Amino acid sequence: MLLGALTFTLTAADDPDGTTPLHWAVRANDADSVQRLLRSGANPDAANRYGVTPLALAAENGSAPLIQTLLQAGAHPTNAILMDAARTGNAEIVRMLLTRGADANARESTLGETALMWAAAENHPEAVRALIEHGADPNARSDKLAYPKDRFGLEGVTTIVPHGSWTALMYAGRQGSLEAARTLAEMGADLNLTDPDGTTALEFAILNGHFDTAAALAEKGADPNIADSTGMAALYAAVDMSTLGEIYGRPGRKSTDKLTAVDLLPILLAQGANPNATLKSPTLTRAHTPGEPSLGEGTTPLMRAAKNGDVASMRVLIGHAANAGLKQKNGTTALMLAAGVGRGTGVFAKDYATEAQLLAAVTYLVELGADAGVDINAANDSGQTALHIAAQASDGIVKYLAEHGANLDAKDKQGRTALDVAMGKGVRARIGGESTVRESTAALLRQLMSSR
Numbered sequence: 001m002l003l004g005a006l007t008f009t010l011t012a013a014d015d016p017d018g019t020t021p022l023h024w025a026v027r028a029n030d031a032d033s034v035q036r037l038l039r040s041g042a043n044p045d046a047a048n049r050y051g052v053t054p055l056a057l058a059a060e061n062g063s064a065p066l067i068q069t070l071l072q073a074g075a076h077p078t079n080a081i082l083m084d085a086a087r088t089g090n091a092e093i094v095r096m097l098l099t100r101g102a103d104a105n106a107r108e109s110t111l112g113e114t115a116l117m118w119a120a121a122e123n124h125p126e127a128v129r130a131l132i133e134h135g136a137d138p139n140a141r142s143d144k145l146a147y148p149k150d151r152f153g154l155e156g157v158t159t160i161v162p163h164g165s166w167t168a169l170m171y172a173g174r175q176g177s178l179e180a181a182r183t184l185a186e187m188g189a190d191l192n193l194t195d196p197d198g199t200t201a202l203e204f205a206i207l208n209g210h211f212d213t214a215a216a217l218a219e220k221g222a223d224p225n226i227a228d229s230t231g232m233a234a235l236y237a238a239v240d241m242s243t244l245g246e247i248y249g250r251p252g253r254k255s256t257d258k259l260t261a262v263d264l265l266p267i268l269l270a271q272g273a274n275p276n277a278t279l280k281s282p283t284l285t286r287a288h289t290p291g292e293p294s295l296g297e298g299t300t301p302l303m304r305a306a307k308n309g310d311v312a313s314m315r316v317l318i319g320h321a322a323n324a325g326l327k328q329k330n331g332t333t334a335l336m337l338a339a340g341v342g343r344g345t346g347v348f349a350k351d352y353a354t355e356a357q358l359l360a361a362v363t364y365l366v367e368l369g370a371d372a373g374v375d376i377n378a379a380n381d382s383g384q385t386a387l388h389i390a391a392q393a394s395d396g397i398v399k400y401l402a403e404h405g406a407n408l409d410a411k412d413k414q415g416r417t418a419l420d421v422a423m424g425k426g427v428r429a430r431i432g433g434e435s436t437v438r439e440s441t442a443a444l445l446r447q448l449m450s451s452r
Contacts, residue, residue, distance in 0.1 A: 385410050395444050
């Protein structure tokens with residue numbers, strides 16, 4: 001039994017690393033032996049070679065009775081011990097340490113994180129409450145780390161390595177700490193602070209797949225229209241996560257969440273999210289490398305959904321006044337994106353959605369018609385129409401567009417028709433990729449042209 005072992009160690013020397021019998025008794029959570037050792041003169045503040053005290057071990061174990069015993073014996077609550085208690089989440093211990101002099105706003109030395117940030121990240125709402133009640137600043141920020149900017153010559157994208165300056169609420173958003181986020185909001189945390197990239201706690205929650213937490217923040221009053229350095233706000237982020245979250249290196253929806261990204265859209269829109277807000281540049285990936293080049297300046301949430309054939313999101317957006325006739329800076333429309341911008345064999349091609357999904361998106365937009373701003377023959381700055389784009393992407397979309405009024409003879413600024421594009425004229429192939437010639441599409445276009 002432990003008592004038998006401690007009877008021997010009461011008179012024994014400390015371990016070579018400075019660990020005392022009191023350390024071992026606390027680690028074993030043996031209250032009787034702890035009291036016996038303290039009565040025998042054990043030092044409650046003894047630290048081993050690693051700086052660990054019995055009080056620190058008790059906090060790590062989450063043992064409120066032992067904390068109380070050690071404090072009464074004269075142990076001094078350090079800020080490091082408070083940090084550990086906040087991380088393990090025992091609010092009673094947190095309060096004990098604070099009332100005995102621990103600093104509610106103390107920081108660890110590596111990133112400048114506070115006990116409140118640790119409690120928020122681990123979703124300990126009562127520890128969060130205890131810290132704020134004892135003076136913790138709910139809007140304190142972690143250290144701002146000075147990492148250099150990296151510039152990529154791709155549509156003017158500027159990427160910045162993440163560099164801190166986070167609040168407790170941002171940690172809660174990133175981790176999906178739903179109850180901690182609610183408690184922070186109720187106790188005065190500013191819901192609309194941003195990190196140096198302009199990202200809010202709401203956006204952090206969305207981009208990490210925590211849609212229940214995002215909904216709670218929105219309903220507590222977080223502004224869904226605050227945009228980050230690329231122009232991405234919460235609504236665009238939710239559409240982005242609806243279909244491409246994991247592909248872009250972001251985590252998928254958590255199994256514990258009740259809401260999906262599509263479920264989140266009407267919640268954000270009800271809180272005033274602008275369905276027609278536009279990007280300033282392609283959004284950053286999780287690793288802060290350049291995002292999808294075809295989704296650059298002027299891209300709306302509807303365009304983002306169209307790009308991946310996400311008709312469910314498109315319906316929600318159109319139902320809340322999204323404008324299907326808007327264009328990117330280069331003249332690209334939602335219909336063009338649905339028709340296959342960036343798809344196929346081109347050097348920048350990336351196939352995410354299936355042809356069936358894209359055809360469904362094209363069909364939905366065309367059926368909205370001119371009254372909704374959809375022009376099947378609209379051309380971008382290169383003179384390309386949706387049909388030109390589909391000629392390198394999908395026979396089914398080519399056929400549908402042609403049957404619904406697409407001009408088979410339209411020429412882009414290089415003088416190419418859709419047939420020319422299908423034959424690979426002026427189309428650069430992916431390195432090591434397939435030929436840019438689409439024989440089946442060319443045959444289909446010839447048939448359509450001859451049957452007019």
